Amino acid sequence: MWVRIKNWLEIRIGLEDLIRAQLTEYRVPKNINITYTFGFVALTAFLIQVITGFFLLVYYIPYSETAFRSIQDLMNTVPYGWLFRQMHVVGSNLMMVMVLLHTLSVFFLGSYKKPRELTWILGTLMLLITVTFCVSGYLLPWSQLSYWATTIATTIPTAFPYVGDTISRFMKGSEQVSGITLNRFFAIHVMLLPLIISILIGLHIFLVRRIGISPPPFGKSAETERPRTEYRHESHPDGYPFFPDFVLKETIMVMVFCAVMFFFISFLPTFFLPEEANTPADPFKTPAHIKPEWYLLAPYQMLKIIPNKFLGISLQLIILLMFILWPFLDTIEEKNIFKRPRLRGLFFFSLILWIGFTIWGKYS
Amino acid sequence: MKRRKFLSLLLTILGFTAAGSFVYPLVRFLAPAEGKTKVKQISLKKAEILLGEAKEIALDSIPILIINRPGKGVIALSRVCSHLGCLVDYNKIQNNVICPCHGAIFDLEGNVVSGPPPKPLQRFPLKVEGESIVIG
Secondary structure (H helix, E strand, C coil): CHHHHHHHHHHHHCHHHHHHHHHHCCEECCCCCHHHHHHHHHHHHHHHHHHHHHHHHHHCCCCCCCHHHHHHHHHHCCCCHHHHHHHHHHHHHHHHHHHHHHHHHHHHCCCCCCCCHHHHHHHHHHHHHHHHHHHHHHHCCCEHHHHHHHHHHHHHHHHCCCCHHHHHHHHHCCCCCCHHHHHHHHHHHHHHHHHHHHHHHHHHHHHHHHHCCCCCCCCCCHHHHCCCCCCCCCCCCCCEEHHHHHHHHHHHHHHHHHHHHHHHHHHCCCCCCCHHHHCECCCCCCCCCCCCCHHHHHHHHHHHHCCCHHHHHHHHHHHHHHHHCHHHHCCCCCCCHHHCHHHHHHHHHHHHHHHHHHHHHHHC | CCHHHHHHHHHHHHHHHHHHHHHHHHHHHHCCCCCCCCCCCEEEEHHHCCCCCEEEEEECCEEEEEEEECCCEEEEEECECCCCCCECEEECCCCEEECCCCCCEECCCCCEEECCCCCCCCEECEEEECCEEEEC
16 A cells, blocks of 8 residues: 555655655765754744644634633643643743754854855744744733733834834734734734744745755865855765754654653643733733743843833844844854854853843843 | 836836735724724712822723822822833832832832833823812
8 A cells, every 4th residue: 555655656756766865865964963953843843833823723712801711711621721732832932942042053153154144044034933923922811921021012112213103003903902912913923923934944944955054164174175156055975864864863852852841841830831821911900020031031131221212122123133144244254163262252242141131131 | 118118117117006005905904993082081089099099090091090199289190101011000108109010110290210211101180179089
């Protein structure tokens, strides 16, 4: 039976050639390390979000009067509803971790450099989309935490003169965060963002395959020997086969990811769902010491210490723009960060600053 | 003008018209609905707010704080913090108004004492008519 299906496909799409060209004879650099699997793990995390998100949609009612109740019912009465919701909540945070780790490792290995500028830009856009996913999904349970975190997020644009108020009202669809805001965020979360991120993922993977995997810069490579003046696919004939060698490495990392996810679900179920997440939204009571999610604590703290709101937000936007366009700002050909003390200093300084601001934001 | 250039110009104009005729309805579709412009008023009994106390009310869904200040009379301030929209609370012990989100402190006039808010709290018109307080 299986052979007959295989033959049927072979005649029509050339299955064996496809497997040979894309999997077994497609080779990855010999000195590739574990950080090269982060992208695949992030992709798997996204797929987990899609699947569990679909399950949640079966019971979730996106209406301000019923949203909180439907989530509570899902957690308490629907068989295994708690499992899929926890997988979605914990998975979203871990997906953020993986996307950040992937971005950091690409930066550290200098893989953003020519000819991979576009791949980097697409990756940073996906990082932003991931944050937007988290922010838009945050409102949906209609809890105190969701309501007030969204109030803050949708008020941020008011820092900009003339257009700020209009942008803020467009986001909310009303003067305050309301049922209209919930509907908008719901539509964005389940329809618009998945569409955008799917296109970006497709383009990102296409570029990785089209240009070829960037080898670690520690050691000699053909890339540094020959300056690039025209398109050339970077192959690694002496490398390991993508399948099964590298796929096995990726599978191990996916298993580690799942282990961490189920550790949180089993032993720290309230880690990402504090008390305010289980209290229904009250538009007339802001809870004390409301804090954004961990990945937004650094910008939150920065905003807190800069006295001028416009200056604070403009500064963050400039940093973000520099980050996206970094391949065009760093034009030095040397990819090895250990041979570039200033870049190394900047990398670690920024990383420590971000961690420092995050801890400060958490405990301030 | 050559026929080819004319056609490409026509196509561009048609393209922009088509895009515009889609964008305009989209913007109108997403724009928040215009709220009712009539200004509502709310009336309270003076005795409801003791001296040095405050009361939280909602006027047209806007959260408002009415404070009966010793020696300075009653004042109506918006509870929406001018920084990022969290709701401020009256602090009787320290005689000020505090935002729980970023720790901003306002005095009882609504002016910023410390913290990141760029402007004072919005003040609402208030009249004392006999034993009643009329806000709005």
